[in-house]
Structures are given as C-alpha cells and as structure tokens.
Amino acid sequence: MIALYIFLCLTALIVLIFIKKVIQLKKGKEKADTQLAGMTFTKFSSPGSVKQLSILPLVDYYTDNVDLKTEPGVSYLVKADDTTILLDVGFNKKKEHPSPLLHNMKTLKVSENDPDMIFISHAHLDHLGGMKEQKEKTFSLSQGPVNLSNIPVYSPVNIAASSWNPGPETKIITEPTILKDGIASIGVIPRFLFLMGHTLEHSLAINVAGKGIVIIIGCGHQTIERIIERTQMIFDEPIYGIIGGLHYPVNGGRIMLGPINIQRIVGSDKPPWVSIRETDVKSAIAAIKKVSPKVVALSPHDSSDWAIDRFKQAFGDTYVDVKVGKEIVI
Numbered sequence: 254m255i256a257l258y259i260f261l262c263l264t265a266l267i268v269l270i271f272i273k274k275v276i277q278l279k280k281g282k283e284k285a286d287t288q289l290a291g292m293t294f295t296k297f298s299s300p301g302s303v304k305q306l307s308i309l310p311l312v313d314y315y316t317d318n319v320d321l322k323t324e325p326g327v328s329y330l331v332k333a334d335d336t337t338i339l340l341d342v343g344f345n346k347k348k349e350h351p352s353p354l355l356h357n358m359k360t361l362k363v364s365e366n367d368p369d370m371i372f373i374s375h376a377h378l379d380h381l382g383g384m385k386e387q388k389e390k391t392f393s394l395s396q397g398p399v400n401l402s403n404i405p406v407y408s409p410v411n412i413a414a415s416s417w418n419p420g421p422e423t424k425i426i427t428e429p430t431i432l433k434d435g436i437a438s439i440g441v442i443p444r445f446l447f448l449m450g451h452t453l454e455h456s457l458a459i460n461v462a463g464k465g466i467v468i469i470i471g472c473g474h475q476t477i478e479r480i481i482e483r484t485q486m487i488f489d490e491p492i493y494g495i496i497g498g499l500h501y502p503v504n505g506g507r508i509m510l511g512p513i514n515i516q517r518i519v520g521s522d523k524p525p526w527v528s529i530r531e532t533d534v535k536s537a538i539a540a541i542k543k544v545s546p547k548v549v550a551l552s553p554h555d556s557s558d559w560a561i562d563r564f565k566q567a568f569g570d571t572y573v574d575v576k577v578g579k580e581i582v583i
C-alpha cells in the first residue's frame with residue numbers, strides 16, 4: 254500500500270514537472286523569438302579575408318584512426334592563415350586527465366600553446382569539457398592542469414576558465430564581430446530548448462579569399478536556416494562551406510538513456526512528442542542547397558547516421574566526413 258502511494262506521488266510529481274516544462278517552453282520560445290526579431294545588423298564594411306583555411310576535428314564522434322579517442326562532443330582546431338583557433342573543448346564525459354581532447358592533441362602533435370584564441374560556441378557540456386563545467390559556468394580542456402597561454406576566449410555567455418587552466422580571459426560576444434582580419438563571429442542567435450532552456454549560440458565565419466564564407470558551427474541549436482540568414486545579413490560574400498554540428502539526432506542519437514534519445518528531446522524547441530523529425534532534416538537540406546555551398550560537413554556528435562546518410566545523398570561530392578584527426582582543407 255505504501256509502495257503504491259509512493260509510486261502515485263512520484264508519477265504526479267513527474268507529470269507536474271513535465272507540464273511546467275511545457276509551459277516554460279511556450280513562454281521561453283516567444284521570448285527567444287522576440288529577442289531574435291530585434292536583432293538586425295548591417296553588413297561588415299571590410300571583413301578582411303584569409304588565404305588558407307583548414308579545420309582539424311580534435312574531438313567528435315567518429316574517427317578512422319584507432320590511436321585517437323572519440324566522444325559525443327566537439328573540439329576543432331581551425332587554422333586561418335597564421336591564426337589558430339580552438340573551437341570548443343570537447344565533452345570529457347568520463348572526467349579524465351588527460352581528456353580525450355588532450356590525448357588527441359598529443360597524438361596529432363598539437364601543442365597546448367598552438368591556439369591564439371578559444372572560441373566557445375555555446376555553454377553546453379559537450380562543448381565546455383563536462384557536466385560540472387556547464388553547471389559552474391566554466392570550461393576545461395581536461396580534469397588536470399593545462400598550460401594555456403593568456404589568450405582571448407570568445408563566448409556568447411560569461412564563462413570562466415577553470416582552475417585547471419587559468420590564464421585565458423573571456424570576452425562575451427553578442428553581436429556579429431570581426432575577431433581578426435577575415436575571421437568573425439556571426440553573433441548570438443537565441444533559441445529556447447526543452448530542458449536546456451534559453452540557449453545562446455554563435456558560430457565562426459571565415460572569409461576565404463576567392464571562395465567565400467566558411468561557417469563553422471558547434472551544436473547548431475540556432476538552426477541552419479537562421480545561421481544562413483544571419484551570415485547573409487552580415488556578409489556580401491557567398492557561403493562557401495558549412496561545417497559542424499546541426500543537431501539532427503533523428504532515427505538514432507549519440508546519448509541514449511535506455512530507449513530514450515536524450516539529444517532529440519533536450520536540443521529541440523518543440524515538446525518531446527513533436528521534437529526533431531525527418532521533415533526538419535529535409536528542410537535543412539533544402540535551405541543549404543539554396544546557397545549552393547562547395548563544402549558541407551555534418552558533425553556526427555549530435556546528428557544520427559540516418560541524418561548523415563541523407564546529407565551524403567543530397568550533397569554528393571560536396572559532402573565531407575567529419576572525423577577526428579582528418580583535416581578538412583578548404
């Protein structure tokens with residue numbers, strides 16, 4: 254009898270929390286949409302350009318190299334002429350030292366001193382280096398000391414470097430900003446997600462001379478449609494490449510709780526019974542095709558094999574796999 258009572262109380266509590274979350278989602282979505290509607294920007298007058306660009310995935314879900322570690326997180330080493338950018342710092346789900354990121358850096362002969370700047374796409378655990386980091390609003394390359402130089406960190410929200418790797422100083426980016434000649438943030442695009450709440454994310458945009466803008470994306474919660482819209486709002490140049498996470502855990506996911514596809518629920522601005530669907534992937538492909546990029550590469554950390562297959566079919570030779578250790582040269 255007591256067991257039944259406890260069960261009924263727990264069920265009622267879960268139902269109440271669920272209803273509260275659904276109400277919060279409706280209100281939060283309206284707030285994020287209003288915030289976005291107020292964000293209009295003029296084009297960069299002189300964004301500058303770079304001659305060479307390469308993207309080396311240091312952390313992601315797949316690799317062909319057995320000496321490298323994988324996980325459902327993101328860290329990319331972006332080299333634009335003589336500037337090296339560390340975009341996000343992985344997940345480190347098992348709280349290791351060295352983390353998968355440090356292990357892969359060492360294996361790929363990337364030094365902790367190589368980056369000139371750190372670009373944090375958004376403050377989610379799979380990009381900040383862990384759950385603790387997300388809760389405490391910090392980021393860590395590993396769960397142990399890392400000799401990071403005093404380089405700038407560009408983030409859409411106020412996060413501090415963890416005690417493991419003090420030194421870098423965070424600069425909050427909200428609007429489209431030129432970070433260095435040819436290298437920019439497209440500025441924050443807000444979105445309210447079920448469970449994860451109000452999420453501010455920005456992406457890196459690099460203008461490659463004679464080619465166009467290569468957009469490098471963390472999780473892609475903004476939606477690719479809005480990322481493209483923002484990029485066209487601030488640049489005259491055509492979109493040449495779209496690389497990174499777009500969050501399509503459809504018909505499969507990378508973080509499962511039993512049969513529940515966690516990524517599909519937490520990363521959506523729709524209630525769980527709608528969530529992210531096949532039609533969203535089709536819409537994304539249609540939106541990307543409209544701008545005819547020459548390089549399309551979807552991160553497997555937050556998209557399913559099903560979604561990746563759809564992209565491969567849609568983009569053919571234009572499609573490039575995102576795999577740890579496999580450099581994408583533009």
Ligand SMILES: [Zn+2]
Pocket residue numbers: 326327377379380471472498554555
């Ligand atoms: Zn992610």
Ligand SMILES: [Zn+2]
Pocket residue numbers: 375377472474
């Ligand atoms: Zn995320």
